[in-house]
Amino acid sequence: MFLALGQVRAEADRWTLWSPVALGLGAAVYFVLPQEPLAAVAWALLAAAAVLVFAARRWAPSRMAAALAILAAFGIVGFAAAKLRTERVREPIIAGSGHVRSVDAWVLDVANPGRTGARLLLAPVTIGRLAPSETPIRIRVTLRDPEILPAPGTAVRLKAILNAPPPPASPGAYDFARDAFFEGVGGVGFSLAAPHAVDLPKPPWRLEWEMKVNAVRWALARRIVGIMGVEQGGLAAAMVTGHEAFIPPQQVDDMRAAGLAHIISISGLHMAIVGGFAFAAVRLAIAAWPWLALRASGKKIAALAGLAAVGGYLLISGAPPPAERAAITAATVFGAVLADRRAISLHALAMAALAILLLQPEAVTEPGFQMSFSATAALVALAEAWPRPVRELNTPWPIRMVQGLGVWILASLAASLVAGLATGPFAIQHFNRVSTFGLPANLAVAPISSFVMMPALAIGAAATPLGLGDVPLAVAGAAIELMLRIAATAAQAPHATLLIASAPAWTLPAAFLGILWLCLWRGPLRWAGLPLALAVSLAPRGLPPDVWIASDGAAVAVRAGGEAIPLRPDVKRFGVEFWAQRRALTIQGDGQAARDAAFLCDRWSCVAKPDGPAAGIAAVWSRRPVSAGRMTALCARADLVIVRGDIKPGPCAQALVLSHADFVRGGSAELYHTGAGWRVVWAQDHRGRRPWSLFSGSGE
Secondary structure (H helix, E strand, C coil): CCHHHHHHHHHHHHHHHHHHHHHHHHHHHHHHHCCCCCCCHHHHHHHHHHHHHHHHHCCCCCCHHHHHHHHHHHHHHHHHHHHHHHHHHHHCCCCCCCEEEEEEEEEEEEEEEECCCEEEEEEEEEEEECCCHHHCCCCECCCCCCCCCCCCEEEEEEEEEEEECCCCCCCCCCCCCHHHHHCCCEEEEEECCEEEEECCCCHHHHHHHHHHHHHHHCCCCCHHHHCCHHHHHHHHHHHHHHCCCCCHHHHHHHHHCCCCHHHHHCCCHHHHHHHHHHHHHHHHHHHHCHHHHCCHHHHHHHHHHHHHHHHHHHHCCCCHHHHHHHHHHHHHHHHHHHHCCCCCCCHHHHHHHHHHHHHHHHHCHHHHHHHHHHHHHHCCCCCCHHHCCCCCCCCHHHHHHHHHHHHHHHHHHHHHHHHHHHHHHHHHHHHEECCCCHHHHHHHHHHHHHHHHHCCCCCHHHHHCCCCHHHHHHHHHHHHHHHHHHHHHHHHCCCCCCEEECCCCCHHHHHHHHHHHEEEHCCHHHHHHHHHHHHHCCCCCCCCCEECCCCCCEEEEEEEEEEEEEEECCCCCHHHHHHHHCCECCCCCHHHHHHHHHHEEECCEEEECCCCCCCEEEECCCCCEEEEEHHEEEEECCEEEEEEECCCCCCCCCEEEEHHHHHHHHEEEEEEEEEEEEEEHHHHHHHHCCCCCCCCCCCC
């Protein structure tokens, strides 16, 4: 005990590294609350944090006590910042569901496509008869005809079925409605016909500026695809402009199976490559000009060039939240260079994390931030612990080259292994898949993307408006083709992807803290975090649910052993697959054959066969109220009756009946068959009554 305390005191200079962790924990506490606190609570907590810091500096009995008090203050600030951020971004959300509305709007951007087709991000001017105070500032609409994609800045009119952003697909699953809330998206839906151009009043200057930037991005994406072709150009456009509309679906599947999907979305890797390439190129150019090298700090000028490159890339990428966070981190690194501080250090990373969490406290809930921060912390900790080789004098250059190549290969292997281990718990918990060949695939792709693909894309994107981008884009296309071959090879190998069920909810925060403990402390003390870091991998899973029901009761799936059987294979397919993946269940083909073997189904209902694996389950899809007579018949054949619509009162004491009113209140559900009957777990009970959940599955 005393030895451990001594080690903690010896790490006094590392206490500041825990400030972003404390800030993030405070924000996380806010996001798991079942009820929304009052805004006044945030201001009171900020005042309390200031008092706590003052008291710690004046009256703390020891340096350790002062550090703990200040970390507690950071936690309080994190909670308050999250609440204030919620109030700052709060905008109207469409209430009700399934209504056809006429929408007049500006096309803000071409959003990344969903499973059902191309999508537009719209800034509505009017939505049906909604009052301005009820009209969302952003909506996302899927188009029926993907060939007709109006460019950003176009004024359009369309008829669309709009809903509130969707609730979690299953209890405890990722809440996409929360993301939509913080992005300002207050409605989603699909158009019933192609949009057509209309005349609308001049938009506000900020919206007009944003649309002009997005129009340039969209034009550049189309130009890149036109030069390179869809096979290579789709990925190139996504990595330059953030537009994923042109990527063939098979490429996305291969990249995911190979553990290379992180290359598609613009994040820390891309910012590091672009900023680092600009930094290295400018510094080399200054070093090659002796007159300037003797009169100016080449390192600082190169840092300014890196900052400019990162800022330009952030602008042309559309500034999605992951890119913004990566840009903040890169700016911190280059700022450290300008301030004559060590650029790559855990202290610089802590400053970047503090800035990100103060500006976007919701980032603490997002897989991208969790994985990026964990991987970066692990890599910086590896760099701190990496032994510094002694440079020998008069060593022949061939030997130095061989030694340097060996060190580079060893460092690449270590970096990929450490980053993979640091992000593994999050990949398991959020995506439930492990890419068996992810490590070799990333090792093979890393030099291609870092030294050829991204630099060539950066040069090509800058030169394309001048008509000089063909050659660098051709080089990038060759690199992309090689990367796609590696991805396809890894994806098609036997057992390329392993499904792993999600662990209990407490394991992911435990693993996050364990990984950070391993990274932030030095010496033997750091290994105390290893058991926590392994929580997601080692925690027992228990039996998966027996039944899953969609948030509106329109789709049901049952478990038969290790297989999920969808009762409506062509409805809510994303929800069924998402639930099955979370529980490590497989779906054979389209699920039709398995369903027909276990259920007797017509257009509007399914009843389990008495001798099948799902005996005792019945479901009705019709929105019309079910008569008392039919309910009596269903209850005589099943002990679980799922009705999408309303029900009329009738005798049904021996069965559990779930109907429209239950789904309005509880959202999606998982059911477990126990000796005492059915136990129901509702998604809405996990979400609580929060601003992003009131209209999404709660019916309020």
